[in-house]
Amino acid sequence: MQPESTIFYDVDTQRDFLVPGGALYVTGADRIIPALAALTTMARDNHIRIVCSMDRHFPDDPELRRNGGKYDDHCMDGSEGQKKIAETEPLHPLYIPNHPLSPKEIDTALSHQGEIVFEKQEFDVFIGNRHAHAILRMLLEPFHDVVIYGVYTEVCVAHAVEGLTQLGPKLTVISDAIADIGDDADAIRHKWKHAGIEFATVAELRELIPA
Numbered sequence: 109m110q111p112e113s114t115i116f117y118d119v120d121t122q123r124d125f126l127v128p129g130g131a132l133y134v135t136g137a138d139r140i141i142p143a144l145a146a147l148t149t150m151a152r153d154n155h156i157r158i159v160c161s162m163d164r165h166f167p168d169d170p171e172l173r174r175n176g177g178k179y180d181d182h183c184m185d186g187s188e189g190q191k192k193i194a195e196t197e198p199l200h201p202l203y204i205p206n207h208p209l210s211p212k213e214i215d216t217a218l219s220h221q222g223e224i225v226f227e228k229q230e231f232d233v234f235i236g237n238r239h240a241h242a243i244l245r246m247l248l249e250p251f252h253d254v255v256i257y258g259v260y261t262e263v264c265v266a267h268a269v270e271g272l273t274q275l276g277p278k279l280t281v282i283s284d285a286i287a288d289i290g291d292d293a294d295a296i297r298h299k300w301k302h303a304g305i306e307f308a309t310v311a312e313l314r315e316l317i318p319a
Contacts, residue, residue, distance in 0.1 A: 119258025124189030
């Protein structure tokens with residue numbers, strides 16, 4: 109796994125999911141924060157590109173319970189809970205909103221050397237951000253490996269894995285840097301293994317990436 113041909117894909121490492129008291133925090137999710145911090149440092153030390161997804165919700169989003177959706181308000185635009193945790197906070201982000209972009213704006217995203225952050229209004233980034241599939245397809249062309257981590261295994265991580273599987277690079281899920289809700293997580297991991305997706309711990313990943 110070479111740094112120049114690897115992307116780290118950070119799934120929704122936001123305060124409302126990972127900090128106790130957050131709107132959709134699941135007990136124990138914060139245990140992965142040290143692993144998330146280690147991965148962020150590893151990427152920066154090795155000049156590995158980081159791509160992120162993050163929820164950015166507005167009052168009329170259909171996902172929210174107030175509008176007949178499944179979930180309580182979370183990651184509301186501009187709230188503390190919507191922010192990424194300090195351990196994964198981007199240094200030089202380019203945010204990709206879920207509204208029409210000009211060809212020039214898309215070119216800017218593809219050439220951006222800092223973190224690319226897809227804002228989404230659905231848990232599945234490929235549905236919640238209209239640009240995710242097209243930009244990721246082009247962005248990933250020269251890359252061989254995608255390292256995936258974040259929350260939650262059964263929802264946003266599962267959607268990310270499913271979508272990224274269709275785009276070509278080999279996927280490696282960091283097993284000690286994902287958090288489960290508790291529903292069918294083992295079955296999902298078994299499905300991934302059967303599909304050829306690899307697993308590594310943070311420590312094992314360090315051994316895979318040349319110093």
